[in-house]
Amino acid sequence: MARLNRLRVYPVKGLDGIDLEAAKILRGGTVAHDREFALFDADGDVVNGKRTDRVHVLETDFDPETGVLEVETPAGETNRFDLEGDRGAAETWFSDFFDADLSLERDTSLGFVDRRGMGPSIVSTATLRTVASWFDGLTVDGARRRIRANVEVAGVEPFWEDRFVGDGAPAFEIGGVRFAGVTPCGRCVVPQRDPDTGEPIDEFRERFVRKREELFPDWADADAFDHYYTLMIITRVLEAHRGETLRVDDPVEIVAD
Template sequence: MAPYLARIDIYPIKSFDGVAVETIAVLASGALQGDRAYALVDASGKFVNGKRFASMHRVRSRFSDDLSQITVWLNEPTSATTFHLTSPTADFEQWGSNYFGQPVTLQHNGEMGFPDDTDSPGPTVISTATLQTVADWYGLSLAETRRRFRSNLEIDGVPAFWEDRLFSESGAPMPFQIGAVTFWGINPCQRCIVPTRDSQTGDRTQHFQKLFSEHRAATLPPAVARSRFNHFYRLAVNTRVAPNSVLQPLTVGDSVTILE
């Protein structure tokens, strides 16, 4: 099989649950429309996210089709409450302030969102086979592993760690195309504490990072430059949109091609 785009996930509010979509616009910044477009921040301007708050994992959420509303709950959907993400947002901010035990506000950036890597704000890319391989390391389901790593674009029709071809040994951007859009692969994505936790409870998986690094080093494809790994707790590829790329929507089923 030839590589193709098998899944698109966006995360409308940073650290909240994702939304699987069939098609998505690519913004001029390289970000996917609606991905991490909102974020909760504390009084000092720091993100209120899963890195800092393990309690974030216990929050379940779903979004309206136009992403203008969020419904949140902690235990059962029967206790869910729906809030507006466009003005007025005070009720949602009050809910967040109560839950996290400090004042929080909702911020919005419709041009680039709030990516972890602002130098490479394009979608993160990973293969389905990679996620399944990592799932097998820990006896996790594919769905749980997908939720832990929170990548945007999932490629199928390829072997595990195929996406490691999307960055170069020299560090120069690696061009590849999904549908009509040309991206640059930049570097293997450095992971944080979030994948070490159960995505639904926040409970820590013992020795997750140590085992991951050992397995990752052992399974790194021979053609991939180890010099791009100052450590092996890296998975998926950070991207930028190539200058002057045709910004057509991405759609599940689009072909994926590495450009020479």
């Protein structure tokens, strides 16, 4: 049976994700705590993996209950910052680490997602397993950390999510919360890199595109895809279903309308 297998958010944009057992859909249509914080430089540009591979060498964890962010450096130094009470210490530390004048901003209504008018990202476990098989030494969890989806669905075939974009695509529900596919997710440089070290896989994009085209599902709408360097989809949660909660092991069902 198709079910919600993992629910993951990225509390500070560009840094590590955390797994949750349950999460609310915000009124803005995104998952609570996803990209809730982001680092910006003096020009208003965000610090993320597209901009610098330095983000990969940091290990981070976040406690949604306390608002405490834990950051571990490659040297084993651990720092804890209270993002609820005082973000100033975190701003100073990250400014020193990235050698830039940074501010740590917060948005609890939508988060600092790339696509402001859209919602959660969706991928299947089988898709991640298939992509991992394309590269020597790449594990399913390694693929998961490179792709950085919010919602992972188990009990379905590889590239199951592709059916929800394009003309006439169906919607789907997770625990009664209805999602509509909006667009395939074109990938950037981040999936090419080891999420711990930032080291790239040689010719990652070329092999990925070749395998993606070779295995593109017959039942997907090819016209909805601009190119084959895509993986996972971006969705929109119906407004009537915002404010509801997703839970791991919720059933997933395709709906016709």
